[in-house]
Amino acid sequence: MTPSYLELVCPAGTPASLRAAIDAGADTVYCGFRNCTNARNYPGLNFDQDELVEGIAYAHERGRKVLVAINTFPRAGDEKPWHQAVDNAAEARADAIILADIGVLDYATRHQPSMRRHLSVQASAANALSIAFYRDHFDVKRVVLPRVLSVEDVAALIKETGMETEVFAFGSVGPMSEGRCFLSSYMTGLSPTSEGVCAPASHVAYKEDGDCIKSCLGCVTLNKFSKGEPAPYPTPCKGRYVTHGQASYLFEEPIGLNAIDILPQLKAAGVTALKIEGRQRSRAYVAEVVGAFRKALDGLAQGNTESSTNDLKNIAEGGRETFGAYKKGWR
Template structure:
């Protein structure tokens, strides 16, 4: 296991968020184009080609790298937008592309061999043979690990493969089947892995009745919040379902992942980069979370005390934080 500098990889859903992330202390920012080629395809979000080119220039002038997520899966016979996105990322001077689909990886490897390739969490590569496959075939240099591994398992994977790893440090708790979850497609008719949105805003509705707020996806009620109760995202995995006359969270509780208090363990495991999730969040969120992690990482480098959980609980879903699978005790 090697001990190295932990790179802080931060979300940039808009050009303004990109500038905010860079100025708040990001080592690297990641962003996507304004279409279905990335997994955060929401109205008004993401960057066009000119904005990306300007963002790359802004970031590079401040020693910050830019990664472009092209991490959804093309529909059969309609791969042109994904190939165009890879070409534009290369033309804009991006430092790497984050890919998941085998065909898009193959295209990027052939058309832009000099462009660094990272494997998206959407590819769900969580074991050594799978990671080696992408290394050997597409010279993938970094893998973004799914949120299903404990810190010890992350360390073992790094030892076995020698690859750079990027792990989630702050954001959602995944449904343990990242890149393979189709729950929302049953309610919306849209694939989260091809359309780029798990709970597309076009299918989300909130209604107020009797002091409660009910959230629906595709006409199906997913949750009902009493007055003063923290709300959750309207995704099927965070829905509250009635069984035996009692409403409860069957898949996932509304709680946010925060690894800030286990950064020494992740560094010791040999992790290369920490990912802050949230391209769909505002630049106020980016400023707060990135600056907090920057301070925590700088303190870690100085050998100071670990930053405890709590400072960012206001920014997490449900107002609660967890280490998620990093500290899993069910195996």
């Protein structure tokens, strides 16, 4: 593998996905524990302590890194799972922890000072003042930027703060403040910031309605799609709502973020790392997306500036892709 043009940070929801990501060319893998400390707390997913130790050993033997996401917000008076997760990640010899809550950041700074700290996208730090606060108070080394910034915004932030940044390169797009969807809290009674999912599977239902399928979150019908029509995730932001008698995607259409064609621009903006989203998706997804980005990055590292073949459309939500906020075409 040639030296990475940009660090490729890839998702792993299971040990099998971690191995798939490493084998497909990830520089770094991020994962989380099987509990409420993890913003992808889905049933059957994630790592216990032994699996994390094994996964880190697999990565380190191949010269790669593992980051542990402890990126939800503790419930008042119940901080212990988050503190335990920080200590467990350190004990497993993770290369860094990805944190969002200032209390957890404070705990990690005081109790595991040598553990490298990254600021999770869940912290929604999207301006220089906010980023500088985390840098100065908790010695945060890297910030994962929210998906609301253009390439020019990203470049300006990097210039102003001097921070190492990680940006989303492939995955979902959403209009809300990262991880803080109040619509989801309202519909399910569960907070994405403390429970770790914006559409808890326990509240999602698909119901047959003649030739159509209805997707529901709690008691709200989010969408109704006919046979052959692409289906989006059952999240409130991808719901098709009826206003003035017309059903339409009011907030966000079912479409996936893919920045594979603007990697040179992100590099020029000063970005350090690219994040692939999808810990809740399969190892087949991980292998396919990581492989495509590895190929593109290796090509760029060797001076091949021609656009790589982008075959990821089928795996994106809704089978369609966008640059998202990186290129704000509506401006």
